[in-house]
Amino acid sequence: MILLDAAALVALAKDEPAADEVSAILEAGDAAISSVNLAELIDQLVRVDGRDPQRVDALVQPLVDEKLRVRSPSGADAWRAALIRARYYDRKTCALSLADCFLLAATGDESIATSDQPVAGVARAEGVTLIALPNSAGERPQS
Numbered sequence: 001m002i003l004l005d006a007a008a009l010v011a012l013a014k015d016e017p018a019a020d021e022v023s024a025i026l027e028a029g030d031a032a033i034s035s036v037n038l039a040e041l042i043d044q045l046v047r048v049d050g051r052d053p054q055r056v057d058a059l060v061q062p063l064v065d066e067k068l069r070v071r072s073p074s075g076a077d078a079w080r081a082a083l084i085r086a087r088y089y090d091r092k093t094c095a096l097s098l099a100d101c102f103l104l105a106a107t108g109d110e111s112i113a114t115s116d117q118p119v120a121g122v123a124r125a126e127g128v129t130l131i132a133l134p135n136s137a138g139e140r141p142q143s
Contacts, residue, residue, distance in 0.1 A: 004033050004068070005103050005114040006040035008133055013045060013059055018115055018133035025113055025131075032069040034077075034106050040099040073102050080105035084122065094118045104128065117141045 002025050011018035012026075025031050033041075038060070045056045064070055073081070081101035089096050096104075100119045103112060104126060112123050113131040120141030123130045132140040 001069075001110040002028075002031050002131060003103055003106060003110050003112050004031055004037070005112065005116060005119055006033075006037045006044060006099060007116045007119075007135075008113050009033070009041045009060075009063070010044050011115065011133065011136070013041075014049075014136070016134075016136045017138045018135070021131075021133055022113070026063065026067040029067065031067060031113075032071055032110075034099070034102045035070050035072050036099045036102040038064075038070055040097065071106060073106065077102060077105045084126070088118075088122045088125070094121065096122065115141065 004022065004025065008018060008022045010016070012022045042056055042060065045051045045059075046053050081098065081104070084104050085096055085098060085101040088094050096118050100116065103119065104122055107128045111129040111131050112119065113133055114120055114123070115133040115135040120130055120132055134140050
């Protein structure tokens with residue numbers, strides 16, 4: 001199973017450099033997202049990018065129905081997410097969103113696909129297998 005962060009699906013929605021890799025992950029049928037990261041995706045597309053909510057729903061719902069498993073976090077995930085944020089968050093050097101922390105908390109033996117440098121750094125520090133996707137500038141997260 002590969003867990004996607006919101007940035008991966010934003011890249012798909014905006015046809016950014018990671019779009020083809022994200023599409024391949026989705027087509028393989030082994031992708032999941034936390035409901036918290038799904039909310040972050042919708043927020044990004046509607047609030048930040050100014051997209052119409054109905055158009056966002058038309059984009060997101062087929063993914064959820066056909067290619068993407070949505071996971072609801074447990075109480076244990078919430079506890080772990082809070083501890084990850086407490087341990088790693090720094091506004092200037094490691095600006096992890098709470099959604100990022102839920103993504104990191106949800107991993108077991110699974111991989112994370114992200115273009116987000118702070119998520120990638122914490123994933124590596126926590127021993128999580130990382131699929132480093134290119135960001136909007138085409139650069140992949142560094143070690």
